[in-house]
Amino acid sequence: MEKENIYILGIESSCDDTSAAILCNTKILSNVVADQKIHAEYGGVVPELASRAHQQNIVPVVHQAIEKAGITKAQLSAVAFTRGPGLMGSLLVGTSFAKSLAYGFDVPLIDVNHMQAHILAHFIEEDGHKTPPFPFLAMTISGGHTQIVKVNNFFDMEVIGETIDDAVGEAYDKSGKILGLGYPAGPEIDRRAQLGNPKAYQFTKPKVEGLNFSFSGLKTNILYFIQREVKLNPNFIEDHLNDICASIQYTIIGILMAKLKLAVKQTGINHIAIGGGVSANSGIRTALQNAEQKFGWTSYIPKFEYTTDNAAMIAIVGYLKYLNRDFSDFDVMATARLKI
Structure with a gap:
């Protein structure tokens, strides 16, 4: 007898991307993302503007995801949504909409932890993509998070290291701001780093015990270095931008890899998965x-x-929770700070 297909609608609205995806069992049928260009004018995400844009985008994005998947609303098995962590106003839009849809379609509601979703995105079925065996180490690196997680099974995860201040994505963006680059700066630093000398300049690597990270000291070190050099040569940034970017990237990757090596040594686990927006970085790969x-x-x-914020990763967690009949009550609340 053929197994009945499970169709999950995933909704992601934790920051400034509105996304909806349809998943059939472990395979993605559609993954629609509407990004918000307006934040580039401000050099970072403006929470109030983000939540307003989610309100404008969510209906067309969900409609498009269902249409692209080639299914009807009646075929949906459940609605999964990001409960947190993230910006509260943005999360509220997705949470409220998901509740309305699940109630209206009379299907289960499933809340998803955004950070778990970045890790479990590895279990989306893709041709040629291998999935990690349990246990494995996951390094989630993004604008808001830097963590090393020991993953024992789908829903048994232990954070063994995390940033004590800035996330790695912030380190890229703040360095980019110092250099006069646009927002987000990570992709531009990565692009220029490939053209420069990674050992042209040396920056401080913070001394943090154990598996935790710190990036605020590096940001300050870069700021003082640039200020000093620009005093000597007003065109310093312009003359040496590729080398500066290469040196910043080399330092950041060195910090991440040193912690990963230590995590492998401490746990004896040598299967390493990465996730989050910064995992798109060519240097880290x-x-x-x-x-x-x-x-x-x-x-x-x-x-x-599946590296940046997207609803496909929310849908795969929704599917795994659906198999466990792990459903949410309709009084579930969005949570800006939600731990793994």
Whole structure:
């Protein structure tokens, strides 16, 4: 007898991207993302503007996701949504809309932890993509988070290291701001880093015990370095931008890889998965691939579209929770600070 298909609608609205996806079992049928260009004018996400844009985008995005998937609303098995962590106003839009849809369609409601979703995106079925075996180490790196997580199974995760101040994505964006680059600065620094000398300039690597991270000191070090050099040569940034970007990226990747090596040593686990927006960075991907050769690790790098905030990762967690009949009550609340 053929197994009945499970169709999950995933909704993601934790920050400034409104996204909806349809998943059939473990395969994505559609993954629609509406980003918000307006924040580039302000050099960062403006929460009030983000929540207003979600209100404008969510209906057409969900409609488009269902239409692209080629299914009807009546076929939906459940509605999954991001409960947190994230910006409260943005989360409220997605939470309220998901509740309305689930109630209207008379299907289960499933709340999803955004950080778990970044990790479990690795279990979306894709041709040629291998999934990590349990237990594995996951490094989630984004604008808001930097964590190393020991993943024992789908819903047994332990944070063994995290940032004590800025996230790695913030370090990229704040460095970019110092250099006069646009927002978000990470992709531009990555692009220029490939054209520059990574050892042209040396920046401080914060001394933090154990598996925790710190990036605020590095940001300050870069600021003082640029201010000092610009006093000597007003065109310093312009003359050496590729080398500066390469040196910043080399330092950041060095910090991340040192902590990963320590985590592997402490846990004895050498299966490494990355997730989050910064995992799209070419330097980090190359460093992981080099570590495979050098240390015998096996690394798992998600498809590019599943690195940034997207609803496909929410839908896969929704599917896994659906199998466990792990449904939410309709009085579930969005939570800006939600732990794994």
